[in-house]
Amino acid sequence: MAEPFRVLVVDDEAPARSKLKRMLASDARFTWIGEAADGLDAVAKTRSLKPDLLILDIQMPGLTGFEVLEALPTPLPQIIFSTAYDQYALNAFEASAVDYLLKPYDGERLARALDRAASLLGARKPDELKGLLSRVAHLPLERLLVEGERGLEALPLKAILRLEAEGKLVLVHTEKGVFEVRRALRDLEARLPPHRFTRVHRSTLVALEAVQRLEPWDHGDGLLVLRGGSHCVLSRTYRAAFLERWGGGA
The missing domain is CATH 3.40.50.2300 (Response regulator)
Known part of the structure; x- marks a missing residue:
C-alpha cells in the first residue's frame, strides 16, 4: 500500500x-x-x-x-x-x-x-x-512578510517608512529597523495602495503618511524628512506626482 x-x-x-x-x-x-x-x-x-x-x-x-x-x-x-x-x-x-x-x-x-x-x-x-x-500575486498587499530576529513577522503597512531596491532585495525601512524582502520593487509597487505609497526615486518608494517635510536638495531634487528622523531623496523626475499625492505644495 x-x-x-x-x-x-x-x-x-x-x-x-x-x-x-x-x-x-x-x-x-x-x-x-x-x-x-x-x-x-x-x-x-x-x-x-x-x-x-x-x-x-x-x-x-x-x-x-x-x-x-x-x-x-x-x-x-x-x-x-x-x-x-x-x-x-x-x-x-x-x-x-x-x-x-x-x-x-x-x-x-x-x-x-x-x-x-x-x-x-x-x-x-x-x-x-x-x-x-x-x-x-495579483491580490493587494495588506502587510509584508519579513524575516525578523525571532523568525517570520507580518509587518503592517502603517509601520513602513520607505522601501529601497538594493540588488535583488528590497530594504524595508521602519522606525524599529530595516528588513529584507526578496521581491522586485516594481512588483511591490503594483500591489501597494497608491494613496499610501508613491515612487520618489527610481529605487525608492515612500509612505506618504510618513513624510513630515520637503527640503531643497541638489539639481532640482528634494530631500524628504520622514517620521523618526530618517530621510530620502525626492528625484525631480517624480516631484510633480509626489506633490499631487502628498497634498500639493511648492
Whole structure:
C-alpha cells in the first residue's frame, strides 16, 4: 500500500482543528502531521513539515490564507480552503484550490474534498500548481512578510517608512529597523495602495503618511524628512506626482 498523503491543518479555531483531526483519522489515504493556529505558524510549519495537502483557513491572525500561499516555497502542496466566509470562494478557485469547504460542513462534504485531493495528488506533476502563485500575486498587499530576529513577522503597512531596491532585495525601512524582502520593487509597487505609497526615486518608494517635510536638495531634487528622523531623496523626475499625492505644495 502506498504511503498516506501528509496533511497539515491550519485554522485559528481549536474546535475546527479537532474536528478535522477526527474526520481525517477515518481516511487511510491521509495522515495528520500537524496543525497551525495562525498564518505565520502555517508558513513555518509548511516549510519544515512539507505536507502534501494543506487544509487552510482564510481569515486568520497574522496572515490570511492567501498570504500564506504567497509566502510558501515551491512546489506547493495541494490546497483545500476551509472558511466561514463564502465571499472568498471565487478567489479560492481562481487560486487553483482543490476544493472550498464552507463552515459548518459534515464528514460527507469533507470526504468529497479528500477524494478530489487524493486524485490530484496521485496524478499531478510537481510543478502543476505553479500557476497558483501567479494568481494570488495579483491580490493587494495588506502587510509584508519579513524575516525578523525571532523568525517570520507580518509587518503592517502603517509601520513602513520607505522601501529601497538594493540588488535583488528590497530594504524595508521602519522606525524599529530595516528588513529584507526578496521581491522586485516594481512588483511591490503594483500591489501597494497608491494613496499610501508613491515612487520618489527610481529605487525608492515612500509612505506618504510618513513624510513630515520637503527640503531643497541638489539639481532640482528634494530631500524628504520622514517620521523618526530618517530621510530620502525626492528625484525631480517624480516631484510633480509626489506633490499631487502628498497634498500639493511648492
